[in-house]
Amino acid sequence: MNTKERSIVRDLALAPEGHLKIEWVNAHMPVLNRIREQFEKEQPFKGLKVAISLHLEAKTAYLAKVIKAGGAEVAICGSNPLSTQDDVCAALVEDGITVFAKYNPDPQEYKELLIKTLETEPDLIIDDGGDLVSALHSERKDLLKNVRGGAEETTTGILRLKAMEKDGSLQFPMVAVNDAFCKYLFDNRYGTGQSVWDGINRTTNLVVAGKTVVVVGYGWCGKGVAMRAKGLGANVIVTEIDAIKGVEAYMDGFAVMSMKEAAKVGDFFVTVTGNRDVIRGEHYEVMKDGAILSNAGHFDVEVNKPELDALSVSKRTVRRNIEEYQLKDGRKFYLIAEGRLVNLAAGDGHPAEIMDMTFALQAMSLKYVNDNYNEIGKKVVNVPYALDEQVARFKLESLGTSIDSLSDEQKSYLDSWTEH
The missing domain is CATH 3.40.50.720 (NAD(P)-binding Rossmann-like Domain)
Structure with a gap:
């Protein structure tokens, strides 16, 4: 069954407008574009299934395309009934991504679309608010066996995940993307x-x-x-x-x-x-x-x-x-x-240049958890600082800006307690 046959969207005829929206953000997300180039070469998700639950608009759509470029089979649903954009959903289906999302579904349909996403039997998850992970641990425990881990976008989702970790419910590692410097300093604030x-x-x-x-x-x-x-x-x-x-x-x-x-x-x-x-x-x-x-x-x-x-x-x-x-x-x-x-x-969400950094963290964190899920264990972990800093460096480079580096003498001075 192809993505058009599997997907549940409002109207596939809306795809042309959705493509234009995705092309616009693509042109303003240089960090994610750089990661896409790496993923296309390295194929870190080859043979894996990724389930995504995020606010389904153009910037999210481009993240889904970057994950797909890394070799994954991607299924996506919305994380809020009023933030889903039907034209973007239609465009994603044409781009070979399975979509279970409509603008303003009733509460029961919203839940059904989320469950449909889980029924694709994902190996990895990107979540926003914890709904996907929560449903997986409560309503579809039968699908837990395949999941290696995932990444969470929001403060609310991390609070829920930490509560699950505390009571021993969490069955796979989750990376707290919201707590990364390049997330809260820029995404949350600006x-x-x-x-x-x-x-x-x-x-x-x-x-x-x-x-x-x-x-x-x-x-x-x-x-x-x-x-x-x-x-x-x-x-x-x-x-x-x-x-x-x-x-x-x-x-x-x-x-x-x-x-x-x-x-x-x-x-x-x-x-x-x-x-x-x-x-x-x-x-x-x-x-x-x-x-x-x-x-x-x-x-x-x-x-x-x-x-x-x-x-x-x-x-x-x-x-x-x-x-x-x-x-x-x-x-x-x-x-x-x-x-x-x-x-x-009531709007289009964060500016594309801001989500460029956040979604770069999501993509890199997903690769990190896939590479290290056995070592991490069933807990919530922070984004490694090296990934955080790499996103910031990519951002500065995209702006044509450079920063200084420490000399060997400066490094030695900072590491010493006798030379001051």
Whole structure:
């Protein structure tokens, strides 16, 4: 059965537009292009099956093509129902990749597509948020025997994987790509910062300057969102549960307060925590009329929708990807993209040049885990620093930039305790 016969997509006739999108990002991902050249020569995945669950848009599609160029048979599904782009899915099928994904499937169909991806019996996995690995360990344990290992993209996914490792459930090694320097310093900070505001701005068509933006969580993603909000002219408030991060936000020039206090003054809210219910009933009670709510965490649980529904007397779609909730007292709140990832569900995700580095790490980490899965064991491991640095060097070279190297004398000086 060929990829067209196996795949489940919305409409194969959409492929031409998808090809154009993939060609565009291909031209702006020089690091991944360099890795593709290596993979084509070395064929590190020859004879292996790779299952991928990521936000299925053009940049992800190009990663899938790079893995295929390394000799793999690739099957892919989306990691979020609203971030899948049907034209990109169709293009991938034409490129010989099996695709199980549609934009906005219902929850049952979304799960079925994920299971279909696992039923290709993968040797290696690339996951985003842990859904693929979780389903494999809970619903399709019969497919575990072939899996050598994989790589995880997100903070949320790594939290789930570490919980599995802690209780002894994890049955193969996973590389924590999210924790690599070239991931969180650039993807989480600059990628999330820009793409979140791309999504909010294109969806609302409202000015940010002069407004009060509440950023919930000051990890690397929260830092990027706050920095970009400040650059757009907003007054920025950060809420945190970590005192050290709270001080850091304060030192970075932002107001810091509890969510209950911030809820009273915010115009825009962006949650970036990876936890649930960080905006909930007690906050809705004090929010201003017209507050705009959005989430940049992986799952749609950070903004509590059931409690918002319970407080509302009506709900309607007022713009594409914006739902208006009217409360009993007449106040109206606006939720973007159903509380799902605003940068992908209401935008195109991170810039191509940012994902170039992240997906280079994914590709190299997948090769690393395939080469070393027996030695690693059933645990979550960090990306080796050598791979992290190599991605950074490839990036600098693509920019036409060079850096210095230590002389032998300098190396000796740094390694000595007697010559100072």
